[in-house]
Amino acid sequence: MSKIVAKTGNEAMAEAMRQINPDVVAAYPITPATEIVMIFAKYVADGLVDTNFVAVESEHSAMSACVGASAAGVRVMTGTSSQGLCLMYEILPIAAALRLPIVMCDVNRAISGPINIHCDHSDTMAARDFGWLQIFSENSQEAYDSLIQAIRIAEDPRVHLPTMVTTDGFIISHCLDKIEILDDKDVTAFIGQDRKANNRLLDLKNPTSVGLLDLQDYYFEHRVPVAQAMKDSKKVILEVADEFAKKFGRKYGLIEEYKLADAEVAIVALGSTCGTAKVVIDELRAKGVKAGMLKIRVFRPFPAEEIVKALSNVKALAVLDRSDTWSAQGGQVFTEIRSAFYEAAKKPKITNFIYGLGGREIDLPQLHTVFESLKNIDKQPVVQYLGVRE
């Protein structure tokens, strides 16, 4: 039987990990993700899971051990944030290139410097080009549901790519939320008892060499399939989401449209901000403003076609980025959306707001300001910073 409980995002992710019961977890403490592995370590200590937990001496070693364990053919998970994710960067593309379905709980946190422990998306966005699937969560329930789905997605033979499921540091990770926890048996049945290994270093009878030197004559051919798998993963994400919806009732997509059907002004956002934006949109709708939102749940693979289709009738669009590319061309979400619209016959005017860096609060009045600016979008700069003191 499923049950309704109050859980923080970290507790919800740890609970999903208990139910997933991975074979190996290798992790290192970092705020605000530490709690996930702390709770999980207690599950190990209490014998509630069969996991071999490797309490490594750094995140670099965490990801390295994950690669080793996943290459050995077992189900592997980890969790981290910010600097920890940064320390993993070197190994993240290796995990993808070796087609290892490692699943990571990633709690979004600003990257140094200056050092800061609060939410923005700079850590995760900087990892967008490493061949990992990236799923964002609006709340604890989504984080919990997506983590379970991520196992299926990553291990699907059409994908075989590592996957990170993110929550927003403190905003989701540390705030209590009402969520539905599925029955243990249902989770096991949904993900399958064991990983169907695509890569078994421990197959002693058929020795394989993994991670070879790949020069001009083969490297390219080994990288391009990652792009293809990323492309193919869209279908798998939707199939898994459909099956999840049929079994458990909650429906997920690559994107979520909120009152977009007739919207004239809209925003695009990721993560916890979407919850706040829904309130603002309801307020605007009550005043007769045709406002809407497109929430990106899956940032990798990037749902370009779906986004273009969903937003083509919008007149003015503000893309909200909780990170910056520091290119003077806007945030990661903005640049990708603008690029996605290049060939579109019908497209909105698009502006970019970079907000909430280092955990700076995003509140209702600020989001009203964003919608207000869309009234005269032609006068807006391409990129502006929202909520920063001059």
Added chain:
Amino acid sequence: MASLKELSTRKDPLTGGHRMCPGCGAPIVVRQILMASKDPVVVVSATGCLEVSTTIFPYSAWTVPFLHNAFENAGATMSGVEAAYQNLKKKGKMTEHVNFVAFGGDGGTYDIGLQSLSGAMERGHDMLYVCYNNEAYMNTGVQRSGATPMGANTTTEPAGKVLQGKREWRKDLTEIMVAHSIPYVAQGIIGNWSDLTRKAEKAFSIRGPKFINVLQPCRLGWGYKPDSTLELARRAYETCVWPVYEVENGVYKISKPKEKKPVVEYLKGQDRFRHLFKPGNEKLIADIQAEVDRRWNLLLAKEATK
């Protein structure tokens, strides 16, 4: 130790035709270590000469399961492999004993991979880590490492008009590993196969973390004729430049040369030390001799205090 006849029947972990240099000691290290295993082995290699030369896709010289991840993480990578194995064993999905062996060069072990190695040893994984120590970053073209001996010419601390090669004494990694209080630590050379293979055999008989540091002459970086690799390794032993010893549960056992030869006997055959023989550099050689003596005596004292 297993008889030579028996050892000769064991599977060669490396095929011929790998692309290591003629006279390279690294594959000798691999063979002398792995032939000691009567059980299946799984190998992880750090980025380095051994890895790049044996695994140029679509070829692999490895006949045993092999994984390369990155440069500084052989210890951590093997931690993951071993954890996966322990999990499969716990669940009854694997039954045979497997010896897990990580290989790293001195750059990947003394320097960039030290943390990863230290963590793996401290956590007690059942693995043997072997450093094939050629005393510089040979794969990238002879740059100095923490293992490079004082006075050696390298491309990042070259001998010039003012400086005479590396100015610092090498770090004593073997003793750092001893300080981890792991069950077995050893130092060996490739010039005495039975000793090194016996050490590996002992390591494989012990459960938990083990470390062996093998001096591996590099004919390219050290500058000598390819046929003197083993001879040069033996001279390192005879001069006590590279003591051959083991530390089992904290107890030292040193292989003492019959006659301790002067360090010049070791230095003179190598291009990397050639500048030390120029007039005016006598003191450097004397300093090297004094440091070798100091370290040797320290080691003897450790053996004496049981």
